[in-house]
Structures are given as C-alpha cells and as structure tokens.
Amino acid sequence: SQTIHQWPATLVQPVGSPLSLECTVEGTSNPNLYWYRQAAGRGLQLLFYSVGIGQISSEVPQNLSASRPQDRQFILSSKKLLLSDSGFYLCAWSVDSVGEAFFGQGTRLTVV
Amino acid sequence: GENVEQHPSTLSVQEGDSAVIKCTYSDSASNYFPWYKQELGKGPQLIIDIRSNVGEKKDQRIAVTLNKTAKHFSLHITETQPEDSAVYFCAAVSASKIIFGSGTRLSIRP
Numbered sequence: 001s002q003t004i005h006q007w008p009a010t011l012v013q014p015v016g017s018p019l020s021l022e023c024t025v026e027g028t029s030n031p032n033l034y035w036y037r038q039a040a041g042r043g044l045q046l047l048f049y050s051v052g053i054g055q056i057s058s059e060v061p062q063n064l065s066a067s068r069p070q071d072r073q074f075i076l077s078s079k080k081l082l083l084s085d086s087g088f089y090l091c092a093w094s095v096d097s098v099g100e101a102f103f104g105q106g107t108r109l110t111v112v
Numbered sequence: 113g114e115n116v117e118q119h120p121s122t123l124s125v126q127e128g129d130s131a132v133i134k135c136t137y138s139d140s141a142s143n144y145f146p147w148y149k150q151e152l153g154k155g156p157q158l159i160i161d162i163r164s165n166v167g168e169k170k171d172q173r174i175a176v177t178l179n180k181t182a183k184h185f186s187l188h189i190t191e192t193q194p195e196d197s198a199v200y201f202c203a204a205v206s207a208s209k210i211i212f213g214s215g216t217r218l219s220i221r222p
Binding site for chain 1: 143144146153155156163206209210211213
C-alpha cells in the first residue's frame with residue numbers, strides 16, 4: 001500500500017535561519033507531488049507542485065523553493081526564514097490528474 | 113490565475129439538519145472536483161469527488177452536484193451528526209494542478 005512520510009511534525013526556527021522539509025512517498029511510481037501551506041484558520045495555499053523529477057511549478061513567488069531529487073522525494077527549502085513563513089505545511093501526492101490526493105500529517109512551522 | 117471561491121466560511125447547523133457548502137471555480141479546463149474533510153491538526157482526507165462528465169454523485173449522507181456551465185459545485189450533507197464537525201474544503205483540478213477553496217468550518221449543534 002502507498003504511504004506518505006512528512007517530517008518533522010513540528011519545528012521552531014529563528015528568523016533568518018534556513019529551512020528544509022522533506023516528504024517521501026512509498027508504494028507508487030511517478031506520483032504528482034504537492035506542497036501546500038495553511039495559515040492558522042485559513043485555506044490551503046498551493047506553493048509548488050511537480051509532475052516528474054526535475055519538474056517544479058511554482059505558484060506563489062516568495063522566499064521558498066522546492067526540489068525533487070528523486071521520483072518519490074519532494075523537498076521544501078528556504079535560505080532565510082521570515083516571520084510570515086509560519087504555518088502548517090502539507091505535502092501531498094496523487095497518481096494522475098483526476099484522482100484523489102493523499103496528504104501527509106503536516107509540519108507545523110513557527111518562525112520566532 | 114486559477115481561483116476557487118468557497119462559501120460560507122463558517123456554518124452551524126442543528127444535529128439532524130442538512131448542511132450545504134458551495135464553490136465556484138474560474139478555470140474552465142478543470143475536470144475533477146474533490147471535497148476534503150480536515151480534522152484538527154491533521155491533513156485533509158477525501159470524502160467525495162465528482163468528475164466533469166457527471167452532474168451529481170451521492171454516497172450515503174453526502175452528495176455533490178456540479179454545474180459546469182455555471183462553474184458551480186456544491187456539497188450536501190444530510191442528517192448531520194456530531195462527527196461531521198470539521199473543516200471542509202472543495203477543490204478544482206486541471207492538468208494535475210489542485211486548487212483548494214478557502215474552507216468551511218462546520219459545527220453541529222446538539
């Protein structure tokens with residue numbers, strides 16, 4: 001069966017520090033991969049999505065970047081965190097363009 | 113860019129009554145419309161979906177309707193129960209890009 005792993009679950013980082021959140025999927029090949037951010041009490045904002053290795057679509061210009069070094073690995077990064085980067089970050093995967101998306105458990109990031 | 117609008121943002125209904133959440137989308141190429149339920153501190157989970165060639169779909173107490181001409185789709189929950197309390201998100205999907213609505217916090221009053 002397919003599973004998605006996202007870590008860490010919680011993270012407290014100082015302003016200006018770097019960030020690396022990792023997401024891996026098991027049990028499927030060539031998944032579509034997504035990073036979303038959810039501010040407190042708000043909706044899901046699409047940050048990046050990828051339909052294949054090395055293919056990254058950026059939806060919101062900001063100080064975050066994403067990479068897909070392997071088929072089932074999706075990494076969200078920042079060189080210097082801002083206070084406004086605080087939020088709940090969710091990774092997700094799907095198998096095709098008209099199928100269910102499966103979400104990880106999320107990372108709650110607090111920038112202090 | 114693509115946009116999905118969702119209303120209302122909060123909804124409180126008496127247990128046993130029905131709840132309706134409505135969404136509109138802007139990208140006419142969208143062809144898949146899932147609905148997700150999110151419980152506190154967790155990732156969203158799919159509860160029902162509808163594809164563009166279908167006008168209505170029902171699964172027990174949950175139903176979804178789609179009007180492609182008007183770019184509207186709605187979630188209907190009948191005979192609401194306490195465990196239905198959660199945040200609900202609609203989404204529109206076009207070429208693997210999933211855009212979510214802003215969410216509806218549904219509360220069920222006993």
